[in-house]
Amino acid sequence: MVSQEGNQWRKAYEFNAAIGWIVALVFMFLSATAADLPTGPFWYMAVVALFFIVMNLISSWEIWSVKMALGGIGIEFMRIEALQEIAAQNPGKIWLGRGFEWKSEHTQRVYELKKVNPEDCYPPEAFLRFKEKFFGQKVASIDPDSIGAPWIHGVEPKEVDNVMALDNLIGNTLIVGTTRCGKTRLLDVMISQFIFLPGQTIIVVDPKGDKELRDNMRRAARVAGREKDFCEFSLASPSSSIRIDPLKNYNNITELASRVSALMPSSGDSGDSFTSFAWKVSNAIFLGMVASNEKPTIRKLRQYVESGVDGLLAKCLPAFFIEQESKVPDWRKKTAEYISRSVKRDKDNKMPDREPNSKEILGGYLKMYESLYRDVGIISEAIDSLTNIFHHDVGHYGKMVTTFEPVLAMLSTGEIGDLLSPDSADIEDDRLATDMLKLTDSGSIVYVGLNALADKTVAGAVGAMLLSDLAAVAAMRYNFRTKAENDSRRVYLVVDEAAQVVNDPYIQILNMAGGSGYVNIAATQTIPDFSARLGNEEKARQMLGNFNNLIALRSKDRTTQDFITETFGDTYVKAKQTTHATSSTTEKNISHFGGTIAERVGESLEAVFPTDLLGKMPNWQYIASVSGGRLVKGRVPILKEVG
Ligand SMILES: Nc1ncnc2c1ncn2[C@@H]1O[C@H](COP(=O)(O)OP(=O)(O)O)[C@@H](O)[C@H]1O
Numbered sequence: 328m329v330s331q332e333g334n335q336w337r338k339a340y341e342f343n344a345a346i347g348w349i350v351a352l353v354f355m356f357l358s359a360t361a362a363d364l365p366t367g368p369f370w371y372m373a374v375v376a377l378f379f380i381v382m383n384l385i386s387s388w389e390i391w392s393v394k395m396a397l398g399g400i401g402i403e404f405m406r407i408e409a410l411q412e413i414a415a416q417n418p419g420k421i422w423l424g425r426g427f428e429w430k431s432e433h434t435q436r437v438y439e440l441k442k443v444n445p446e447d448c449y450p451p452e453a454f455l456r457f458k459e460k461f462f463g464q465k466v467a468s469i470d471p472d473s474i475g476a477p478w479i480h481g482v483e484p485k486e487v488d489n490v491m492a493l494d495n496l497i498g499n500t501l502i503v504g505t506t507r508c509g510k511t512r513l514l515d516v517m518i519s520q521f522i523f524l525p526g527q528t529i530i531v532v533d534p535k536g537d538k539e540l541r542d543n544m545r546r547a548a549r550v551a552g553r554e555k556d557f558c559e560f561s562l563a564s565p566s567s568s569i570r571i572d573p574l575k576n577y578n579n580i581t582e583l584a585s586r587v588s589a590l591m592p593s594s595g596d597s598g599d600s601f602t603s604f605a606w607k608v609s610n611a612i613f614l615g616m617v618a619s620n621e622k623p624t625i626r627k628l629r630q631y632v633e634s635g636v637d638g639l640l641a642k643c644l645p646a647f648f649i650e651q652e653s654k655v656p657d658w659r660k661k662t663a664e665y666i667s668r669s670v671k672r673d674k675d676n677k678m679p680d681r682e683p684n685s686k687e688i689l690g691g692y693l694k695m696y697e698s699l700y701r702d703v704g705i706i707s708e709a710i711d712s713l714t715n716i717f718h719h720d721v722g723h724y725g726k727m728v729t730t731f732e733p734v735l736a737m738l739s740t741g742e743i744g745d746l747l748s749p750d751s752a753d754i755e756d757d758r759l760a761t762d763m764l765k766l767t768d769s770g771s772i773v774y775v776g777l778n779a780l781a782d783k784t785v786a787g788a789v790g791a792m793l794l795s796d797l798a799a800v801a802a803m804r805y806n807f808r809t810k811a812e813n814d815s816r817r818v819y820l821v822v823d824e825a826a827q828v829v830n831d832p833y834i835q836i837l838n839m840a841g842g843s844g845y846v847n848i849a850a851t852q853t854i855p856d857f858s859a860r861l862g863n864e865e866k867a868r869q870m871l872g873n874f875n876n877l878i879a880l881r882s883k884d885r886t887t888q889d890f891i892t893e894t895f896g897d898t899y900v901k902a903k904q905t906t907h908a909t910s911s912t913t914e915k916n917i918s919h920f921g922g923t924i925a926e927r928v929g930e931s932l933e934a935v936f937p938t939d940l941l942g943k944m945p946n947w948q949y950i951a952s953v954s955g956g957r958l959v960k961g962r963v964p965i966l967k968e969v970g
């Protein structure tokens with residue numbers, strides 16, 4: 328049994344036999360025609376010879392075709408229109424290039440091949456060149472520029488379309504692969520197909536700012552007749568970018584404080600106390616803004632953090648007094664009393680002849696709040712929190728916000744500030760000002776380019792904020808909309824180079840995916856990058872546990888490789904062991920020899936996709952575990968405009 332598999336890579340001896348039979352046939356033909364003998368038997372024999380020729384040629388072809396396939400398939404391009412046709416032929420499905428289902432027989436072939444050195448099994452180069460010409464498909468093994476081991480994809484000669492149900496993507500999909508191995512090109516293929524689905528929302532977060540990715544999205548939108556739905560948020564070219572307010576959506580106001588304080592660089596225990604102080608301050612300010620009907624924006628948050636909360640408190644207090652008018656109807660009269668009480672007297676203890684200043688007004692308000700409201704249980708959380716900050720020791724406050732201020736400055740100044748804190752009063756700015764809820768509800772196709780190559784910190788911070796806002800939208804959809812509603816307008820959220828932007832809210836998005844109608848796809852270079860970003864391995868594991876589909880491209884990192892092979896599981900591989908032994912004894916006579924040859928077929932449990940192959944995978948090729956453990960080997964074409 329083992330030899331059957333092992334024999335796949337041997338020389339096609341059947342071809343020699345076929346040649347023998349051909350020679351015999353020729354002789355029979357000559358004898359029948361040239362010699363003066365009865366021809367009947369020759370013709371009978373010719374039929375027999377023909378039969379063996381055909382049989383042997385078929386067997387040879389089986390061996391050759393397997394070997395021909397070993398050369399692998401090189402780079403392939405595809406027009407976006409062709410992809411659209413494929414998508415139209417597979418409604419409700421997603422096409423992931425071409426390939427085959429990876430079964431244990433393929434694992435077996437790999438193990439056999441490794442024994443004989445796969446490169447030695449390639450057919451002569453001339454054959455492969457002929458194949459390339461004849462089938463119009465690049466053969467990777469004869470392309471000096473090709474990267475990786477082409478024979479991995481070549482262990483199966485028959486390629487089919489790799490399609491899977493779109494619904495399976497609800498279970499979140501992770502794409503891993505080293506840099507420049509084709510992750511983003513695979514995303515191109517997937518994203519285009521999402522764009523072809525009418526009315527669906529597509530949000531692509533691209534920290535790196537891959538122009539090809541953006542252009543492909545735009546092309547797909549044009550081909551699908553959805554050009555109007557396309558919009559771009561770009562830190563690299565703010566002038567042509569839309570403006571998104573990342574603090575617009577929240578289910579609970581405290582989320583906003585978490586959203587901004589999470590941007591603080593965390594560094595050990597002392598770092599965390601700075602973060603929690605930043606949380607406290609921003610929470611007070613956001614509460615105050617909402618209480619005084621101010622729209623929370625990062626720009627305003629920064630103003631209050633830097634210049635103090637007095638102004639905000641002075642707005643909140645009268646707003647609160649109006650709100651509680653039923654409980655203290657004569658609040659206006661009382662306010663005048665309290666303010667006049669807090670006005671600083673002259674030297675001779677007389678009321679000065681001037682209007683009370685802002686400090687005195689605030690002092691009066693605060694006193695009145697304490698005695699007429701707070702003391703009798705009429706409490707405002709916003710005022711209490713703001714008062715707390717207001718009374719905080721100025722020196723200590725300044726020290727505690729030293730790391731928070733630069734973070735806020737980074738996100739609120741200049742062009743980035745304009746993009747993230749859209750000012751509705753500025754009528755000169757005609758760039759669309761929107762937010763994630765509006766975008767998801769309108770079926771938009773949004774490309775978010777974060778330009779991380781120029782500034783990684785800003786890219787990480789902005790990406791994280793937008794993801795947090797999207798998490799709030801997901802929670803809203805999860806809690807207040809029906810599943811049918813969510814499924815009819817799904818949100819396809821694709822995060823490339825995910826390790827640069829993911830955060831806790833993203834884990835929540837993954838968690839809620841099913842109920843909120845989110846289809847999540849994240850691409851990363853290595854698994855340890857996630858641990859580094861999220862702070863610890865446990866969080867990373869928690870996140871990884873939410874991905875049901877794994878698409879692995881070439882990966883060199885050991886931890887990542889182990890994660891992939893662990894996910895794919897093991898299978899039994901048969902191995903033949905041959906033992907030769909000879910012995911000689913002199914007991915009987917000097918020429919007495921004994922010998923044994925033993926063959927044993929054993930089975931061993933091995934990784935279904937051997938770990939070392941992950942490091943040798945050619946560009947644009949993957950091995951994936953999709954739809955509950957089905958393993959598929961595939962390769963995707965590069966999308967391009969013409970050709
Ligand atoms: N139009 C093209 N022609 C040839 N090669 C291309 C083309 N576009 C991309 N590539 C190749 O694809 C690879 C980059 O793929 P990409 O998806 O950007 O990698 P990553 O995994 O880093 O996202 C590179 O090796 C690049 O040379």
Ligand SMILES: [Mg+2]
Pocket residue numbers: 510511512535537823
């Ligand atoms: Mg990329």
